[in-house]
Amino acid sequence: MPGRATRPLSSAPVAATEARKRVLIVGGGFAGLAAARELADVRGVEVVLFDRRNHHLFQPLLYQVAMAGLSPAEIAAPIRGLLRGAKNVEVRQEEAIGVDLEGRRLRTRTRQGEHEHAYDTLLLACGAGHAYFGHDEWEEHAPGLKTLAQATEIRRRVLSAYERAEIETDPARQRALLTFVVVGGGPTGVELAGALGEMSRFTLARDFRNIDPALARVILIEAGPRILPSFPEKLARRATRDLESLGVQVWTASPVTDVDASGVQVGRERIEAATTLWAAGVEAAPLGRLLGAETDRLGRVRVGPDLTLPGHPEVFVLGDQAHSLDAEGRPLPGLAPVAMQQGRFAARAIRRELRGAVERETFFYRDRGQMATIGRSRAICDTGRLAFGGFAAWAFWLLVHIYFLVGFKNRLFVVIQWAWAYLAYGRGARLIVSRDWRRGGELPD
Amino acid sequence: MPGRATRPLSSAPVAATEARKRVLIVGGGFAGLAAARELADVRGVEVVLFDRRNHHLFQPLLYQVAMAGLSPAEIAAPIRGLLRGAKNVEVRQEEAIGVDLEGRRLRTRTRQGEHEHAYDTLLLACGAGHAYFGHDEWEEHAPGLKTLAQATEIRRRVLSAYERAEIETDPARQRALLTFVVVGGGPTGVELAGALGEMSRFTLARDFRNIDPALARVILIEAGPRILPSFPEKLARRATRDLESLGVQVWTASPVTDVDASGVQVGRERIEAATTLWAAGVEAAPLGRLLGAETDRLGRVRVGPDLTLPGHPEVFVLGDQAHSLDAEGRPLPGLAPVAMQQGRFAARAIRRELRGAVERETFFYRDRGQMATIGRSRAICDTGRLAFGGFAAWAFWLLVHIYFLVGFKNRLFVVIQWAWAYLAYGRGARLIVSRDWRRGGELPD
Numbered sequence: 001m002p003g004r005a006t007r008p009l010s011s012a013p014v015a016a017t018e019a020r021k022r023v024l025i026v027g028g029g030f031a032g033l034a035a036a037r038e039l040a041d042v043r044g045v046e047v048v049l050f051d052r053r054n055h056h057l058f059q060p061l062l063y064q065v066a067m068a069g070l071s072p073a074e075i076a077a078p079i080r081g082l083l084r085g086a087k088n089v090e091v092r093q094e095e096a097i098g099v100d101l102e103g104r105r106l107r108t109r110t111r112q113g114e115h116e117h118a119y120d121t122l123l124l125a126c127g128a129g130h131a132y133f134g135h136d137e138w139e140e141h142a143p144g145l146k147t148l149a150q151a152t153e154i155r156r157r158v159l160s161a162y163e164r165a166e167i168e169t170d171p172a173r174q175r176a177l178l179t180f181v182v183v184g185g186g187p188t189g190v191e192l193a194g195a196l197g198e199m200s201r202f203t204l205a206r207d208f209r210n211i212d213p214a215l216a217r218v219i220l221i222e223a224g225p226r227i228l229p230s231f232p233e234k235l236a237r238r239a240t241r242d243l244e245s246l247g248v249q250v251w252t253a254s255p256v257t258d259v260d261a262s263g264v265q266v267g268r269e270r271i272e273a274a275t276t277l278w279a280a281g282v283e284a285a286p287l288g289r290l291l292g293a294e295t296d297r298l299g300r301v302r303v304g305p306d307l308t309l310p311g312h313p314e315v316f317v318l319g320d321q322a323h324s325l326d327a328e329g330r331p332l333p334g335l336a337p338v339a340m341q342q343g344r345f346a347a348r349a350i351r352r353e354l355r356g357a358v359e360r361e362t363f364f365y366r367d368r369g370q371m372a373t374i375g376r377s378r379a380i381c382d383t384g385r386l387a388f389g390g391f392a393a394w395a396f397w398l399l400v401h402i403y404f405l406v407g408f409k410n411r412l413f414v415v416i417q418w419a420w421a422y423l424a425y426g427r428g429a430r431l432i433v434s435r436d437w438r439r440g441g442e443l444p445d
Numbered sequence: 446m447p448g449r450a451t452r453p454l455s456s457a458p459v460a461a462t463e464a465r466k467r468v469l470i471v472g473g474g475f476a477g478l479a480a481a482r483e484l485a486d487v488r489g490v491e492v493v494l495f496d497r498r499n500h501h502l503f504q505p506l507l508y509q510v511a512m513a514g515l516s517p518a519e520i521a522a523p524i525r526g527l528l529r530g531a532k533n534v535e536v537r538q539e540e541a542i543g544v545d546l547e548g549r550r551l552r553t554r555t556r557q558g559e560h561e562h563a564y565d566t567l568l569l570a571c572g573a574g575h576a577y578f579g580h581d582e583w584e585e586h587a588p589g590l591k592t593l594a595q596a597t598e599i600r601r602r603v604l605s606a607y608e609r610a611e612i613e614t615d616p617a618r619q620r621a622l623l624t625f626v627v628v629g630g631g632p633t634g635v636e637l638a639g640a641l642g643e644m645s646r647f648t649l650a651r652d653f654r655n656i657d658p659a660l661a662r663v664i665l666i667e668a669g670p671r672i673l674p675s676f677p678e679k680l681a682r683r684a685t686r687d688l689e690s691l692g693v694q695v696w697t698a699s700p701v702t703d704v705d706a707s708g709v710q711v712g713r714e715r716i717e718a719a720t721t722l723w724a725a726g727v728e729a730a731p732l733g734r735l736l737g738a739e740t741d742r743l744g745r746v747r748v749g750p751d752l753t754l755p756g757h758p759e760v761f762v763l764g765d766q767a768h769s770l771d772a773e774g775r776p777l778p779g780l781a782p783v784a785m786q787q788g789r790f791a792a793r794a795i796r797r798e799l800r801g802a803v804e805r806e807t808f809f810y811r812d813r814g815q816m817a818t819i820g821r822s823r824a825i826c827d828t829g830r831l832a833f834g835g836f837a838a839w840a841f842w843l844l845v846h847i848y849f850l851v852g853f854k855n856r857l858f859v860v861i862q863w864a865w866a867y868l869a870y871g872r873g874a875r876l877i878v879s880r881d882w883r884r885g886g887e888l889p890d
Contacts, residue, residue, distance in 0.1 A: 053877065054604060054605075054608060054875070054876065054877040055875075055876050055877070071516040071517070071518040071519075072516070072876055072878060073516040073876060074516075076876055077875075078652075078875045078876065080652045080653070081652060081875065084651055084652055090654045090655075091611075091654075092611065092612050093605075093608040093609075093611075093612070093877075094612060110609070110612060111609065112609065112612070112613060112618075115612075143882060147882070148876065148878045149878050149881065149882040150882045152878065152882070153882035159499060160499075160538075163499060163538040164538075164555065164556065164557065166537065166538075167537050167538070167539060167555060167557070167560070168557060173557075206529055207523075207525045207526060207529055208525070209535045209536075210535075430499070430500075430522075430523045430526065431499065431500050431517055431518060431521050431522075431523065431593065432498065432499040432500070432538075433517060433593045433594050433597065436594065437588060437592070437594040437595045437597070437598035
């Protein structure tokens with residue numbers, strides 16, 4: 001590993017002979033799960049992983065659930081099951097609400113009440129949610145995409161809009177029902193818009209009698225000068241072209257000034273749209289701010305080179321919740337590979353300490369690049385050295401995701417099943433499931 | 446076909462040369478879908494199928510979704526997609542709320558308002574919901590199992606009960622969290638109780654550290670003298686034994702007198718249970734009573750031998766919504782094969798009329814038997830001639846369901862995928878998805 005650096009620990013080193021070290025992990029996302037797996041069956045460590053949900057989510061494919069291409073169970077699995085073999089790891093479905101840094105205790109909440117858990121080492125990896133920049137009232141009209149519940153809500157809204165358009169007789173209202181706005185031109189927004197365009201053009205095209213879904217408008221709105229700011233400009237141009245070929249209109253330099261039930265305001269312009277989706281901003285989980293440590297404007301905790309809280313080498317902050325820097329001093333992006341590498345790094349630091357190490361290593365991110373899909377047969381891919389798009393990028397994207405899903409689900413057949421479901425896009429998952437389970441609760445909406 | 450009978454039509458026969466006959470079908474269940482398929486691409490007929498949901502549901506496997514063995518998309522498919530090839534069939538997601546029998550108009554409701562649709566022939570196949578016998582307040586504490594939303598709600602409650610038991614320190618409350626009551630000893634109740642028992646014994650057994658799910662109590666409560674009253678007594682005894690081997694306690698002659706948030710009252714006895722499921726009674730969809738026709742105590746419309754409303758040969762009532770009689774004068778049960786045969790019968794009656802037939806045939810049900818599974822490798826099967834149980838019955842059950850799913854989904858690979866998901870029971874679908882999609886809405890519960 002290049003340029004390995006160390007820094008002295010600010011508290012006394014833990015002796016290798018100490019009985020049992022109690023490690024609490026908050027969050028079962030990529031960082032937390034990677035750490036728990038790295039600590040599985042390590043002697044001298046007992047691990048408790050907390051998550052307020054019962055499942056780990058393969059978030060890079062969440063937009064596929066929202067667009068009815070995949071089922072929730074195809075990209076999520078119970079954390080408990082994933083860690084079944086790790087006898088020293090306990091999983092508890094509790095929500096973390098605070099940390100007593102001096103007393104080394106984590107506070108959690110369940111329906112039964114509040115709880116406290118002592119720790120020797122704490123790993124915070126609570127992730128991020130989406131942010132509305134001070135306009136929380138927009139959430140009702142423009143759901144974001146971070147959880148399975150949100151993905152199924154988006155699916156419900158999108159599919160219901162087509163159903164309502166099919167029976168609508170007023171042309172203006174029909175047009176609004178067939179207008180889909182995606183706010184935010186990052187990878188999530190691009191993937192959502194591309195999948196929406198493709199669903200309208202191909203999957204739904206033959207299903208309706210009174211409307212032509214291919215005439216649906218999909219508008220991708222980005223406040224900045226171009227979409228995909230983290231990618232090379234050439235790839236962003238290519239993605240724009242690919243989106244347009246799927247019927248997606250790309251509006252750049254268009255800050256959204258209002259969102260309501262019937263549409264979106266972009267300065268003086270007004271788009272009448274029954275469905276608006278939010279992919280514009282993220283904000284780290286609130287627990288970070290509660291620590292009293294320094295945070296950036298996204299609420300991410302500024303950590304040291306060893307990913308710990310300044311002055312608290314026993315508290316790691318990982319993944320989307322952390323503001324950590326790369327070798328050039330730029331903050332690392334909120335990507336699954338960053339989180340996984342950080343989770344493993346923290347776990348290895350704990351293992352090194354058990355073996356008597358007194359100095360910490362510095363975390364370095366091995367950047368293998370980034371990618372985004374546009375529809376079902378095109379993508380853009382930027383590995384640092386190579387930047388390419390089109391079908392080749394898509395095939396590469398598929399390979400990489402199959403590779404990671406194999407690691408995640410551990411069964412080849414599940415991946416074959418998944419690949420099938422993916423290629424058969426649009427066959428089975430186009431279900432509108434009501435939010436209300438009670439009798440009579442299922443009105444068309 | 447044996448014993449074919451006819452009766453004269455009470456209104457003027459429709460001439461075969463008439464331009465186009467407008468057939469409205471209400472309900473995309475087994476009866477409505479079978480009728481729509483039988484009328485697909487028939488010249489001279491235009492069909493509109495109404496359903497307040499967008500999907501057809503393979504209800505015999507719905508308990509598998511509730512028990513996290515299958516995903517919703519594996520047993521449901523959009524009606525629109527299933528009828529994609531039928532150019533003369535339109536699908537509208539609207540809720541039927543009334544019928545003007547004299548004016549021959551169907552009234553429906555959507556979020557946009559109320560609508561009216563004229564018909565020449567009307568097929569009512571709205572199905573049935575569950576009934577609480579005058580105790581609608583029990584529904585909140587004991588959901589039934591008729592829709593995908595209910596199945597996912599049951600799954601959420603069952604899995605959450607184990608999660609809460611894992612972190613509960615009070616022994617009495619832990620015991621209540623690990624007690625599952627199923628009210629109703631018909632096939633649905635037996636299948637739910639068996640799957641619950643099996644999930645505790647096998648699927649979850651290695652997943653928890655603080656509780657032993659195998660010690661969970663599953664109690665099946667039946668008011669009558671025995672479970673499975675529609676099956677031969679010998680098979681019911683066998684099913685009882687099989688249930689008990691999965692740890693299910695079977696209480697017969699035990700009418701439930703109260704259900705609340707913390708348990709169930711059975712006369713003077715009290716069961717403390719965090720989870721109660723309702724499989725005790727059904728009631729036909731309310732539209733039947735609104736017709737002003739004669740209904741039985743379950744709200745089913747009493748139809749003539751040709752499945753039409755007395756005095757209205759242009760109105761068929763089918764499936765669970767109809768009270769129709771077999772050759773011995775007994776009412777037919779609410780089973781998928783009955784509904785499918787009735788749907789096809791009604792469609793064929795319409796086709797015969799188009800060809801100039803003036804007399805109606807009498808519906809006869811071809812009874813191929815009934816079955817129920819107990820856990821994942823046992824079942825009971827009663828074909829009338831043969832009554833058998835155990836693994837042979839289960840293999841037969843699997844074959845029959847694969848056969849019907851092939852017809853339903855029309856793709857062999859989907860069935861292989863399904864069979865895999867079924868045999869890998871408990872791997873991927875154990876997700877607790879929150880009811881609230883908003884940020885912060887996902888508390889552990």
